[in-house]
Amino acid sequence: xxxxxxxxxxxxxxxxxxxxxxxxxxxxxxxxxxxxxxxxxxxxxxxxxxxxxxxxxxxxxxxxxxxxxxxxxxxxxxxxxxxxxxxxxxxxxxxxxxxxxxxxxxxxxxxxxxxxxxxxxxxxxxxxxxxxxxxxxxxxxxxxxxxxxxxxxxxxxxxxxxxxxxxxxxxxxxxxxxxx
Numbered sequence: 001x002x003x004x005x006x007x008x009x010x011x012x013x014x015x016x017x018x019x020x021x022x023x024x025x026x027x028x029x030x031x032x033x034x035x036x037x038x039x040x041x042x043x044x045x046x047x048x049x050x051x052x053x054x055x056x057x058x059x060x061x062x063x064x065x066x067x068x069x070x071x072x073x074x075x076x077x078x079x080x081x082x083x084x085x086x087x088x089x090x091x092x093x094x095x096x097x098x099x100x101x102x103x104x105x106x107x108x109x110x111x112x113x114x115x116x117x118x119x120x121x122x123x124x125x126x127x128x129x130x131x132x133x134x135x136x137x138x139x140x141x142x143x144x145x146x147x148x149x150x151x152x153x154x155x156x157x158x159x160x161x162x163x164x165x166x167x168x169x170x171x172x173x174x175x176x177x178x179x180x
Contacts, residue, residue, distance in 0.1 A: 005105070007108055007115050008113065009104070009133055009134075010114065010117075012043060012118075012136045013123070015139060016140055018144060019151065020148055021150050022120075022148045023147045030144060034169040042136075046136065047077070050077055051112055052107055052112045052115045054082060054103075054118070054122060055081050055082070056118070059119030059122070060083070060086075060093070074092070080094055080103070081096065082119075084097045120149065120152070127153045127157060128153050130178070134162075134176070137175075139172045141169075141170035141171065161176055162176060163175045
């Protein structure tokens with residue numbers, strides 16, 4: 001799939017120094033060591049340029065649980081949940097089971113410009129297809145030792161360093177472009 005034939009696809013995610021995005025039980029309480037979900041680190045600005053969000057099922061489950069008592073945070077963007085097992089999702093989302101390339105082509109034809117994807121399995125599916133353009137990774141100053149690892153693609157993908165920013169909390173945010 002040619003870049004001209006699809007929207008920009010990017011990752012914005014936090015991981016531990018040792019490469020995990022969550023504990024084995026999907027818990028992300030360790031993010032609290034840098035302020036948790038209440039500290040922005042540029043996410044609102046990033047999200048203001050996104051028109052479509054694609055979540056994997058497990059990430060969707062965690063998000064629904066986290067926001068069950070609060071207002072769903074992603075109200076201005078199209079929200080798609082990838083799942084072969086779910087039968088329904090919240091009203092603000094739509095369910096998709098099928099070929100990712102077909103989904104991306106459909107979104108392109110509907111004038112989507114920038115897609116944020118989230119969830120380890122989803123990110124790795126997109127990386128294996130080599131259709132991610134940019135990664136913004138916030139490295140949290142903690143070693144988890146085990147958990148859900150961010151990358152598991154079994155191939156090399158050269159990346160170009162774009163920028164980095166460090167924060168007084170110890171968080172370091174790096175931005176890479178994936179070379180095609």
